[in-house]
Every structure is written in structure tokens, then in C-alpha cells.
Amino acid sequence: MSDNNHLVKLKIHSFPNRDFTGAETVFTVPVNPESFTKNYKVDLDERRGHGNNGTDVRFKSTAPEELRLEFILDGTGTMEGYLDALKTVPVHDQLQSFLNCVYNMDGNIHRPRFLLIIWGSEIRFRCVLSNLDINHTLFTPEGNPLRVKLNATFLNYVARQERLAQDRQSSPDLTHYRKVVQGDRLDNLTNTIYNDPVYVMQVAKVNGLSTIRRVKAGTELYFPPFDQTEK
Template sequence: MSTGPLVKAKIQSIEGKKIEVTCLFNPKEYQLQRSNNWGSAENSTKNAFDLTFSGSSGAKLSMQLFFDTYLQGRAPGSSEAQDVRVYTDPLWQLMNIDDTLRDPKTQKGRPPRVLFTWGKNWLFNAVITSMQQQYTMFTPSGMPVRAMVTVEFQESAEHRTLMADGTSARSEAIRDVAASVAGDLRKRFR
């Protein structure tokens, strides 16, 4: 087990408007799910069906993120804790339609693709498909200071990433995003 510094999990847009969310607390657990699709054809001479592979779905990642500003500290110049929505609203922005990300055929915008990172070795290229936020603690004035956010991601093979010089590069390979965020991992494990 590593004794290095704690690395915070992050969720960031990899296209469109630049949005980055650093988790106040890392997830205590997460769930990965993936499925293969099999079709069956009836066969009157056997007790079991003949199965035919018909495709695979990308992985799904789900987790709960805990946000707490009550214990974290007070807002500058205030005796009250900071509103927790300062930290959770950017997550909701990652679900909003970005008009700069238009489909060439329909000219309709869409939400951005995102990258979930936790340290330099854990990257998940995806879109956010679902989010639910529950406020669990409030100040006497009614301001939320604690929230639990459940986020579900769907893996995305295609992405557009912004390079350091501001140009856009398109790739089908997650290793390109991984290299831009974490460097060349092959060199680290030789």
C-alpha cells in the first residue's frame, strides 16, 4: 500500500467548455458494470438454445460522492459554512447541453464527454448519463452544507481532447487521453 500523498478524484470535461470538479472526499467505493449481448435461436433438437454474439456495451461506472462544507471551513468573511452547491453545481454543468458541441447533421448541441481520474493510473473516458443529489445537512438559515451525489457514467470510446496549444485532436484510443493527463505509463512500469 502506498504511503504517498492523498490524490483527489477529479471529473473534467474533455471537450467544449472547460469544467473541472475536484472531489472534496474520494469515493469510498465504485461499481463497474459491462455486458455482452447474446441472441438465441430456438432449436427443437436440443435442450439449450444456440447462442449468437451480437455485440458488447461499453462499461458503466457508478459511485456516490460526498461533499461537506460544514466541516471543511467557513466562507471568507462569514461566520457560516460555505454553500455546498459551490462544489456540486459544476457537476450539474457537465450534464447541460453545450451548444458548441453540435452534431454536424442535426446541428443540435449535446453535453460534453468527461474524464474521471483518480491519480495517474485510473482514467475513465465517458459521458455522464445520470445524476442524483441529496442534501443532508443545512445551516440554521437553510443553506445546504452537506450533500451526497450519485453519478453514473457510460464509457465513451470516441473523444475530442484539447491540446496545450488550444487545438483540438480527435482519437478513438483512450491511451491518447491517458497520455495527455498522466504521461506515458509504459515508461513508468519498465
Template sequence: MNLTATQLTKLTIDAYTDLKFEKPAGIQWRALLNPTELSFSRKNNYEATQSAGTSAPQQSFSGGEPDQVQLDLLLDGTGVVGEPGPVGDTLDALLALTKFQGDTHQPYYVHAYWGRFSFRGILTQADVTYKLFDRSGEPLRATVKLSLKEALSPEEVTAQDRPASPDLYQTWLVRDGETLEGIAAQVYGAPAYWRPLAAANRLANPRGLVTGQLLMLPPLAVA
């Protein structure tokens, strides 16, 4: 059976008032026409550090940035799809998701989904271009470039990072004045873990850390 244009799965955006996406705002926006283009961006940051006795700098992971998505949408009220008429109200409903809310003191969090695509975050930007107007000046066609940035709760960040995972190794860039005991206390929650940390890095002198030195942090189960 062939699906008609009105039966096809449509891009949908649900609004929430909390970062855990547990409190729906009761607002849902659904596209009449699905995105003409969808782009995804993920970025990791690295710091170049020159350790003593090395000929080239080492690249140390310093953190990631939130994933970002851009959706290119077409709003068409010419009657090609659906009932003909101005698209102003549909556009206003979409832009309302970016507006400041007095009760939460920020715009809504949003969950955008369409087929395999599912993205939770915030709407950071909406660029609108009007393409066609009726005789009264009401817009009949408009394109929208919608930018979204990922938003994760602290619990989700912790779950993704899995700092205590038994199969995960990390690195640590030594800063001025840091000691092995202090690093062990920050990473493992107890300064006594300095011994396995020293062993993992083959440190003959645990008190001889050098600023800019890159340490290997063994998993908690190993340490």
C-alpha cells in the first residue's frame, strides 16, 4: 500500500520545561513537509602539549562540545500539499519554541524526531526567508534553517562518560603544583590510589611530576 502525503511520517518537535525531558509543556509542532536537508555536527577538542624529552607535541583530549543539528524546512501554503493558505501561524508556532518562558526563565527544551532521527536539546537559532506572498501580503511560502544544540542532564553526562567504568582508560594533563595524591583523590575519590597510578605510569619518583606531563589513568577496577 502506498502512503499519501498526509500519511507519511512527519518531523515532530515536542516541547519540555525540564532538562530531563520528563515534563511536557503540552506543545507539539509538526512539519507539513519533511526537511529538505538535515546536517549533524560533533566536535572534540584537543590540547597540544610538549612533554620533556619528546620531539613532537602530544594531543590530549580536553573535552567534547554538544552535538549540533541543522534542519532545512520548507513551509508551503500554495496548496501543493495540504490545504492552501498563509503559513504565518505555522511559522509563529515554530518560532514560539525559541522564546523566553517566564515560569522557567529560559526557552523550552525540545525533542525533535523523524524516522531514525531523534534529537533532544534546545533551539538556538531560526533563520527565516519568505519566498511568496498572497495579495494581502500574507506569506504563502517560507524556508527555515533551524539550529539545535544538544542538552544533557548531569545524570546523562555521567552515564555517557562512565568515569568508573572498568574498561575505560583516561588521561590527565599535569598542571602546576599538582601531586599524585591530589590527582588520585580527584579521579578515584581517595589519595591512597596514588600507588597504582604511579605503577601504571612507571614513575620512579611519584613526587617528581612535571607540569605538562601526560598521565595514564587506569580504570577504577585496576587502580
């Protein structure tokens, strides 16, 4: 994670507004994680009818992407590559700065802040904190913490207005056009547009097709909006 031999630190930017604007605070991770994990999950309906051996797995939704980071806050001043500005800062204070950035409630918005995590070319992640494990691993003789290991999970966050705009682009309430390629089936195309193949006969009718079984490659099909409450 370097640019022209300059070490780039992972940074967490926090904002009060859902669109990632407003008064910004930044937490710079003192020593970069050795690795990070991204998790993608597809939510499927796997219910089986009574007496059925197989399962007709149906797509329900995609769950928000997760990003998991593991890194260390150190108060010994001995770790190689540690952020110089924090080498003499007690680990308790470093931890408090991190919590203020990602976890503690912002009194102006009555919730934790919205986060943008940036590191190199692989991570630019808009999110909120969903889980945090804090493991104290090293102490002074008096019992004061000297090193803390953090395991943080962040959940992808998309502002409502942006999410609605994205959904609208592929909405079955809009008119769609598709050019048939070899191997396309009308029922599959209909299911892709409307999330249900039940409209296949209506699509065939509005396109003047005499059959739904074979549609010539290169044919441009028109998929109008249908009232999905009237199937």
C-alpha cells in the first residue's frame, strides 16, 4: 500500500450527514492492517414444499457488503512503522479517538457517524460500524493497557436517495428494450425484467410474436411496464 515508496496509512473519515458531507473528522490507523476481508452475501429463499426432495432456490436480495479490519493500537512506542505522532500518546487516548470517530454517538444527529474508509486502490468503502471487538493484550505493572487489538466490521451504507436512484434504473415500472442473442429464452428475459416470468404471454403479445419458444436472434423486444398487482 505505497505510492512511490511513500507509505500510505489507512484512514477512516467520519461525517454527520448520510450523503457523507458536513464537518469531517479523520482517524488514521497508526500501523496498517496486515490484511482485510470483504464479505458478500446473497439472501436466498430455500423453502421446500411438503413432500419435495429438491429445493427451488429463489433469489431474494443481496445483503450489504461487509469489510472486516484487524489492527493494533500500541502504547509502547516500539512498533516499527507506527505513526510517529501517536508513539507517545497513551493507548487509552488512541482508543478513545477511534471510538469518537466510528462508534460514539454524535449528539447532533443522535447516532454514530457515517464513515468513508480509504486505503490505497483497493478500499474506498462508504459504511457504518456494525461490530467492534477490543482485545487488551499488554499491560504495565499497574494494570494500564499498553496494546489493544481491534477487530472491526463495517457495513456498506448507501444513502436512501442514491439507493432509490440505483433501483429506479432497473425498475420493472420502466420501459425496457432488449436485443435477443443466441440462446435467449423469452421466459428468462421476462423474469429478468419483472422478477417473475408470469408476464411472458403479455410480452409476446405486445411484440407481435407468434410463439414464445423460439425468438430469432437479433430481434429487439419491447418490455412495457405492467401493474404487478394484477397478475
